[in-house]
Amino acid sequence: MAYATQQDLIDRFGEDELIQLTDETNLPATTIDAAKVAAHISDAENLADSYLAKLYRLPLDPVPAVLTRIICEISRYFLHGRRTDKDDPVTRDYGQAIAWLKDVAKGAVQLEAEGAASDQSGEGQVQVSAPDRIFSRDSLSGF
Secondary structure: OOOOOHHHHHHHHOHHHHHHHHOOOOOOOOOOOHHHHHHHHHHHHHHHHHHHOOOOOOOOOOOOHHHHHHHHHHHHHHHHHHHOOOOOHHHHHHHHHHHHHHHHHHOOOOOOOOOOOOOOOOOOOOOOOOOOOOOOOOOOOOO
């Protein structure tokens, strides 16, 4: 299940921006390269899944609206590639999206998604297994 579509990117950032970022064959740029957009959306979804997999069964269904926005921001950053610098709003939005995904992975942010199934209760006990001590107060008493 896709978390975002090309239309989501168009709705958020405009068709003109996608045309400028993807059309490398026409001068001036006139069309969106759908394959390029799909590839970058897929990359963004895979990146998000790597964070979400820690706590959620994938793919998420239904897709939370906030996740669609996050995927769009990451996809936009990937589409811009080396055209952005560290102070660019696209870079800032990407950094915020990654920070949000990290918060989800830590459990600081919880998604309302069907199948959000972390069976980890946190009520386990720690067990330690180690060899017997070699040095002790008694074995070193003559030194």
